[in-house]
Amino acid sequence: MSIRINVTVNGVAFSHEVEPRLLLVNYLRDVLRLTGTHVGCDTSSCGACTIHVNGKATKSCTMLAVQADGCEITTIEGIAPSDDELHPLQEGFRECHGLQCGFCTPGMIMTAADILQNNPNPSEEEIRVGLEGNFCRCTGYHNIVKSVQYAAHKMKEVTV
Amino acid sequence: MSTTHGLIGKSVKRVEDRRFITGHGKYTDDIILPGQTYASFVRSPYAHAKILSVDTNAAASMPGVVAIFTGADVENVNGVPCGWQVNFKNGHHMKEPKHPLLVADKAKHVGDAIAIVIAESQAEAVDAAEAIVVEYEELPAIVDASKAVEDGAPQVHDSAPNNICFDWALGNPIEEVDAAIAASAHVTTLDFVNQRLVPNAIEPRAYNASYDQYNDKYTLYTSTQNPHLIRLLMCAFVLGIPEHRVRVVGPDVGGGFGSKIFHYTEEALLTWCTHKLRRPVKWTSTRSESFLLDAHGRDHITKADMGFDASGNITALRVKTYANLGAYLSTFASCVPSYLHGTLLQGLYTTPKINIDLVAVFTNTTAVDAYRGAGRPEATYLLERLLDLAAHEMNMDPAELRFKNFIPPFDGVTQPGYQTQVALQYDSGNYHGVLEKGLAMLGYEDFRKAQKEAANNGKLLGVGFSTYIEACGIAPSAVVGSLGARAGLYEVGHVRVQPSGKISVYTGAHSHGQGHETTFAQVVADKLGLPMEDVEIVHGDSEAVAFGMGTYGSRSLAVGGSAIIKSLEKVIEKGKKIAAHKFEANPEDVDFVEGRFVVKGTHHSAPFSDIALRAYVPHHYPAGLEPGLDFSSFYDPANFTYPFGCHIAVVEVDKETGKVQLTRFVAVDDVGNIINPMIVEGQIHGGVVQGVGQALFEGAEYDENGQLTNGSYMDYCMPRADDFPMIETASQVTPCPHNPLGVKGAGEAGCIGSTPAVVNAVIDALWSGGHKVKDIRMPLTSERVWRAMQQ
Amino acid sequence: MQLTGNHVVEASPAKVWALLMDTDTLARIVPGVTKLEKIDDTTFKSTLGVKLGPVSAAFNGNLQMENVMEEKGFTLKIQQNSKVGNASAAIEISLTPLEETKTAIAFNGDVKLSGMLATMGQRLIGGVANTLSKQFFSNMEKELLP
Structure with missing residues (x-):
């Protein structure tokens, strides 16, 4: 049995027949071939699969594709304003060496974007608490926190 | 970024980041x-x-x-x-x-x-x-390595009686060590478990x-x-x-x-x-x-005795360890508890007598093998816990005790390397320097005052030290071969100069977060006086790269980088011949300066790209010289490299609950010369957090039936962003005397130094409150710390 | 994992015993039982559905009674298999008369889990076992109501 879903991903409308048990993350990776969203665990703990569903950070392994029917989805591939530009967070991660192996990075950036959306001026502690659902084994989080601070600063500059 | 020389030592932003931050990395599952x-x-x-x-x-x-x-x-x-x-x-x-x-x-x-x-x-x-x-x-x-060797224990393999894979010893004769321990004014003894970790x-x-x-x-x-x-x-x-x-x-x-x-x-x-x-x-x-x-890490059960004379000089070290190998022998499982552990028991100290006795054991658990640091964290944990505990027992200052026992500084060039009691010869070191720097960064005297004051107000603050050394740059093939390695541990570096003068470098090292595409390009661009954009680093494909031994043991730059340097030297040497022909000079009279081949004492010079083109379009070319500018080299290191450092942790322990809060972490690391400080710092940060993870959060728990009872992220406690303060890092540079870049390796340092520092800090906090605790089993959960305080 | 507990029911040991020996009643009062089939006097085949936090599983297996002492107690041996791992247990169940119409039921045993049940469920099983035994006794009390 398949169910038809209609979703908008990174501004593009898609319509697919999917198995009811298909996870949203597998829909993005295997059907749409947007492989920037990663799978790091099977218990919704690591945050590598974080995307935005209707503007909110969501672990896409916790959601079925059919639940995303009618939703507006943004993945790491669609967070920058254009192909030739970077989102301030993407820039921050590069400037501050906020990534090493890069596997957790898309999820980190998507979560951080949600943090900054709700709190444009977060303290170090607020950033750390906000990221506690995302695991990184490489950076020790130090430079990830700095990357988010960099982006917060940059985004303020832009809006001023 | 397009500067030529002077790239070495610069925090150049990583070239690989663009694909990762935009979601265009290509991992196997993609x-x-x-x-x-x-x-x-x-x-x-x-x-x-x-x-x-x-x-x-x-x-x-x-x-x-x-x-x-x-x-x-x-x-x-x-x-x-x-x-x-x-x-x-x-x-x-x-x-x-x-x-x-x-x-x-x-x-x-x-x-x-x-x-x-x-x-x-x-x-x-x-x-x-x-x-x-x-x-x-x-x-x-059977799960416990020390019980697996007992008669009547369940047998994992029929071919390994008493589940023993091998037994092994290293160092001075045990009789000499026993005698030295017996004659010591003070002996500090520690029975402990270096718990099993999931990578x-x-x-x-x-x-x-x-x-x-x-x-x-x-x-x-x-x-x-x-x-x-x-x-x-x-x-x-x-x-x-x-x-x-x-x-x-x-x-x-x-x-x-x-x-x-x-x-x-x-x-x-x-x-x-x-x-x-x-x-x-x-x-x-x-x-x-x-x-x-995935092969787990650590899992040692150890008893260690360290002897001291009346003034606090170490007289001897005796170690007995059961190493759990799991159910099968993983690829490097056998060398981790032996040659990567026993050989590091000299630490930074002049200990005259050392003996380790090891039994490596099969159990009905996941295989255990190298995990960040591999053997060296086990050795460091053992030594550094003993040092801080001995200081408590002898009522001495732990920093003073270390200064007293440090090997004096030596550069390995004008002074010889340091021959240990456990087979290795250290290349160069200045151990006093890193501890002095660490103490200054910490503000040690002020901390001790604050600690006393806190104790009077019923608060438990503690500081823990760890001055570590590791053997990296793995490894000289003949040495490891004599110790049982079934492979050579050289590295391959292939430099292909394209006709336009652009450079493709093929390295046998593999980057999985270390940033080789940046660091190696920095080295190559610096040496050739080219912009970094002109250099491409290729790795990870057996079809592209002739051969290679890969990345582990903090070896990529020390061994892989050196292989690239060897090839670059060949490129420049050949380039000089081509340039000499062009200017009708002797090759000996040609220098390579700032990316140009220059005839000494003349105004004749040619840019690198011009000579590259001549190599591929050899119309006016030296007789007998092959066309092309393409060299591959194997580099087999002369020795291991020996990075070292000083890690200091400050913790606050909640008296009511036993909860440990890491409030400061100071890391002074000497990894030799540094190509990219930003990347080195990142390696240290990550290593420190992983090592603190072992001290405070992580540990694989098996029940007696061999079931892993915390086999998910819901149960296995991973270090998270909100568990840590910002990490205070600094570096000291004592170049490696035996490789062309003078580098020692930075990948494992953080993970080796940090674990004992944190545990020592918690023990110190407890002593400050009058709890004379010798050991708390890692990870130091609130419950375990609370129980230790109730004794 | 150790499983121990006791409970007092308002019924004579004879009445409780009769209830424990009746397959149909047992199938009703044991939580999660979807099927219980008597093979012989002391062996049952069972199908159970249990939810352990994130892990929910259908178990198939045997229940076997050993050391049966009329109206006094027995040892219940359980071997249950599922796709997420297996459970085995040996539980001693004893009945002690307190008054004419009061019986103390005590149980004590060891449960072994394997597979995903052990790696993911272990943390939760104590709580789940408590809940299940409470349900069992409250179901039993309902059965015992006149």
Whole structure:
């Protein structure tokens, strides 16, 4: 049995027949071939699969594709304003060496974007608490926190 | 960024980041090949069980099923090998029971693979695997290494009596060490466990094997730290297929930490299956599988005695360790507790007598192998815990005690290296320097005042030290060969100058987070006086890179970088000949300066690109000189490198709950010369957090039946962003005297130094409150710390 | 994992015993039982559904009674298999008369879990076992109501 879903991903409308048990993350990776969203665990703990569903950070392994029917989805591939530009967070991660192996990075950036959306001026502690659902084994989080601070600063500059 | 010289030592932003921050990295699981099939495994739920029957009938007819193989199908295929042979004390070879690709008779740990199902989709493979019925006869399991050697303990392998893989000793004769301990004014004794850790690279292991029958060519995409080594082991030892018919690619790899060095059964099994099926077969581990299958780290049970004379000089060190190897011998499992652990027991100290006695043991648990630091964290933990505890017991200052016992500074050039009691010769060191710097950064005297004040107000503050050394730049082939290594540990660096003067560099080192594409390009651009954009670093593909030993043991720059330097020297030397011909000069009169070939004492000079073009368009060219500008070099290091440093942790312990809060962490590391400080700092940060993870949060817990009871992220406590303060780092530079870059390696330093510093800090906090606690078992959970305070 | 507990019911040991020996009643009062089939006097085949936090599973297997002492107690041996792992247990169940119509039921045993049940369920099983035994006794009390 398949169910038809209609979703908008990174501004593009898609319509697919999917198995009811298909996870949203597998829909993005295997059907749409947007492989920037990663799978790091099977218990919704690591945050590598974080995307935005209707503007909110969501672990896409916790959601079925059919639940995303009618939703507006943004993945790491669609967070920058254009192909030739970077989102301030993407820039921050590069400037501050906020990534090493890069596997957790898309999820980190998507979560951080949600943090900054709700709190444009977060303290170090607020950033750390906000990221506690995302695991990184490489950076020790130090430079990830700095990357988010960099982006917060940059985004303020832009809006001023 | 387009500067030429002076790139070495600059925090250049990473060139690989662009693809990762935009979601365009390419990891193995991102790859889907035409005709792709997917694998799922039936795995033993028991730690030790006879397999009575495997019924695949129902599964075979399920939708999408392409093939099912069981242990019987691969009975005649070799198992995966161990890469390092250690001998018993009596000279006999270690026990090497077969590690089959699928088990047919007996499961030896939870997760042992019994059958593989290959189907058109992942979901169909999983469904069919669940329909396979296996009948087991459960056997008693053994988990604890020290109990596994007792008579009557369950036997993991019939061929290894008392579950002993090997026993081993190193250092001064035990009688001498016993006598020195007996004659000591004070002896500090510690019985402790260095607990088992799950490496937990965030990318789960993934493989995709394909076979092109028309060209008789295999391709294996694998999340590995060393593609060439995997190819060698798989072809020569397991499957018996010719190496030149196999391409192994390690694309972007999402962290390794040691766990992706090893040749796993799934790599060989998928390659075997694709040949049978003529279709690509892919398997990506679930996290639950990772917990049960990725080789774990540490797991030592140790008793150590350190003797001191009346004024606090170390007189001797005696160590007895049981090392748990798990159910099978993983690729480097045998050398980790022996040659990477026992040889580091000199630490930074002048200890005159040292002996380690080791028993390496099989149990019904996941295999244990190298995990960030590999043996060296175990040695450092042992030494540094003893030092701080001895200081408490003798009522001395732990920093003073260290200064008293440090090996004096030596540069390894004008002064010789330091010969230890445990086989190694340190290259260069200034151990006083890092501790002095650390104390200054901490504000040690002020801290001790604050600690006293806090204790008077009922608050427990503690400071813990760890001054560590590691052996990196692994390794001189002849040395490791004499110790049992079954491979050389040189590295390959190939520099291909393109006709336009652009550079492609092929390195046998593999980057899975370390930033080789940046650091190596910095080195090459600096040496050739070119902009970094003109240099490309290629790694991870056996088809592109001639050969290589991969990345582990903080070796990439020290060994791999040196191989590149050797090739660059050959490029420049040949370039001088070409330039000399152009200017009708002698090659000896040509210098290479700032990216130009210059005839000494003249205004004649040619840019690098001009000479490169001449090499490929050799119309006016030196007689007898081959065209082209393309050199490959093997670099075999003269010695290990020995990074060292000082880590200091400050903690606050809640008296009511035992909760530990890490409030400060100071790390002063000396990793030799530094190419990219930003990347080195990042390595230190990550290592520190991983090491603190061991001290405070992590630990694999088995029940007595051999079940891993915390095999998920819901139960295994990973370090999180909000567990840490900002880490205070600084560096000291004592160049390595024996490699051309003077570098020592930075990948493991943080993880080696940090663990004992944190545990020492907690113990110090407890002593400040009058709790004279010797040891608390890691991880230092609130409960364990609270219980220690109640004694 | 150790499983121990006791409970007092308002019924004579004879009445409680009769209830424990009746397959149909047992199937009603043991939580999660979807099928219970008597093979012989002391052996049952069962199908159970249990939810352990994130893991929910259908179990198939045997229940076997050993050391049966009329109206006093027995040892219940359980071997249950599922796709997420297996459970085995040996539980001693004893009945002690307190008054004419009061019986103390005590149980004590060891439960072994394997596979995903052990790696993911272990943390939760204590709580789940408590809940299940509470349900069992409250179901039993309902059965005992006149």
